[in-house]
Amino acid sequence: MENIDIGKKLEKYRKGKNLSIRELAKLAEITPSMLSQIERGLANPSIQTLKVLAKTLDVPTFSFFIEETNTVDLVVRASHRKKMITENISYELVSPDFTGKLATAIMNLPPNTASSEKQLGHTGEEVAFVLEGKIIVFLEDEEYLLETGDSVKIPAQMKHKWENKFNEHAAILFSVTPPAF
DSSP states (O other): OOOOOHHHHHHHHHHHTTOOHHHHHHHHTSOHHHHHHHHTTSSOOOHHHHHHHHHHHTSOGGGGTSOOOOGGGGOOOGGGOEEEEETTEEEEEOSSOSOSSOEEEEEEEOTTEESOSSOBOOSSEEEEEEEESEEEEEETTEEEEEETTOEEEEOTTOOEEEEEOSSSOEEEEEEEESOOO
């Protein structure tokens, strides 16, 4: 874990509220000098001071301790997607990873393949979009033909499977929340 710069976060929140150091110091009942030192990393605020500043700025106290997200880690280049291959089916992770509340992947099914032998359910709610080809989706006791551009929502725990009974490749983009593959 990198060092978290509470002063920089404090400055960001203060400027976001269009407050000067003097204005925030007055509202939080601390000296402008102390506030300036905290923002520049020259003084460490007590938890009590952070609580007062958080309340004054209308932000949760813990927000001063959360690490910033490195935006470069949010971008996934097509050529650098994480891939998983099981038998003939491949999955490409479109989202950066499985952290958070949502994951998105592309499932590639060659002709005459299925995602599983039998229908399976999982804890995540799923939305799928056919990027390419056509596919049969089995939902409980029903089956549906989906073609390029079609989509389906699959509620959590609903038993389902994908089957490509056709002579062309099929690609399905799907998002699952929470991530459960």
